[in-house]
Amino acid sequence: MPRLKHFKKKYGPWVLVTGASSGIGLAFAKQLAALGLNIILVARRKKRLSALSTELKTKHGVETKVVCADLSRDDFMNVIQSATEALEVGLLINNAGFGTTGHFVENELSREIKMLHVNCRAPLILAHYFGKLMKDRKKGGIIFSSSIVAFTAVPLWSNYAATKSYDLLLAEGLASELKDVGVDVLALCPGTTEAEFQETAGTKKIMPMSADIVVAAALKGLGRKRVVIPGWFNTLNVLLIKLQPRSWSAKIFGAVIRSIQKKVDNR
Ligand SMILES: NC(=O)c1ccc[n+]([C@@H]2O[C@H](COP(=O)([O-])OP(=O)(O)OC[C@H]3O[C@@H](n4cnc5c(N)ncnc54)[C@H](OP(=O)(O)O)[C@@H]3O)[C@@H](O)[C@H]2O)c1
Known part of the structure; x- marks a missing residue:
């Protein structure tokens, strides 16, 4: 990938990865x-970040x-x-996130709100702060880790899928807003x-x-695409979601989550 040789110039010198x-x-x-x-390494587990830093x-x-x-x-x-x-x-990777599985009304509300904060509120604040600095410099990039579930409602992952839709739409909107000032924005939509x-x-x-492989696809797509769906299987899934009535894809994805659910998570 020869284009990646210019990566440092375009998106450096520092990248923040959540x-x-x-x-x-x-x-x-x-x-x-x-x-x-x-690299600025952001997460909660200090030991891991320190080892990675070394x-x-x-x-x-x-x-x-390490932050x-x-x-x-x-x-x-x-x-x-x-x-x-x-x-x-010069580059923000808005990636930290998590999901819960189970019936929304039986799940613990505080954990659902925490998910909203980590998956949506934090990327919003970070994109606003660093996006402004990038706009002033007229260069930079922002990648949001969204998901293929951003394209459909997913029973038993209702809140999680909604947070990923938020990330997708925020990224796509910002991609248009910031394109002309030299800032590239991308939504990365992986499957499992x-x-x-x-x-x-x-x-x-x-x-x-x-x-x-997922990350290589995102880095290859940054500056060229607004949405990257890694792998043919995930691409096909999203295509089918778009072609079906929304209620059908919700039903299918709900059945998939039921089949892979280890236990009802009502933490
Ligand atoms: N894996 C998949 O199948 C998949 C598919 C589609 C999309 N995604 C998306 O990809 C992103 C990355 O997830 P992953 O798959 O790599 O899962 P992961 O291995 O569980 O990593 C999640 C990361 O988020 C950090 N994190 C979680 N809660 C945090 C908090 N309160 N404050 C700061 N950092 C926090 C974790 O660090 P600490 O625990 O150390 O804080 C960890 O580094 C997520 O946004 C997820 O929605 C994943």
Whole structure:
């Protein structure tokens, strides 16, 4: 991918990756460090971030910064702002997120609100803050980790699918708003991907894609596409969702979640 040689110039020198401690965020951090970008690693688990920071510095000779932040907290932005004040963040990876499985009204409301905060409120605040700085510099990029479930209602994942739709539509709107000022925005819409997501959500994995492949597709698409759906199977799924009546796809996806649900998660 020769285009990636220009990545550092266009999206550097620093990239901020939320959810860098595992799964898709971890893969983003590794691939972007390999391209020579300095990485700000954001998540709650400090030990993991510190180990990753050492690995990236040693392997790729880049600078790193570990920022422990709980993105569900009202005041998380204070931590991020003070940690990044002196750094030029040219790329924001709005990736941290989680899901719950189960009947919405029986799930614990506080956890559903926490999901809304991590999956939607935090990416909104981060995109507003760093997007403005990028607009002023007339360069940069923002990637949102959405999902193929952004395209349909999903019973037993009702709130999760709604949060991913929010990410998709916010990304698509911003892609239009910021295009002419040199800032590229992309919604990454994976299907099942190798990560800790399923463990947290209480589901089994069905035919997971590797997080490395998913991330490579996103980095290849940034600046060229607004939405990236990695893999032919996921692309076909989204196409079928678009062709069907909405109630049919909700029914099908609801049945899929029921079949992969480990237990009813009413935490
Ligand atoms: N895996 C899939 O099948 C799949 C499919 C489509 C879309 N996605 C999306 O991909 C994104 C990444 O998830 P993943 O699949 O890589 O799952 P994962 O392995 O569970 O990673 C989730 C990341 O989010 C961070 N995170 C969760 N809650 C947080 C909080 N309150 N504050 C700060 N960080 C928090 C976690 O870090 P700490 O726990 O250390 O805080 C972790 O680094 C999510 O937005 C998810 O919706 C995943």
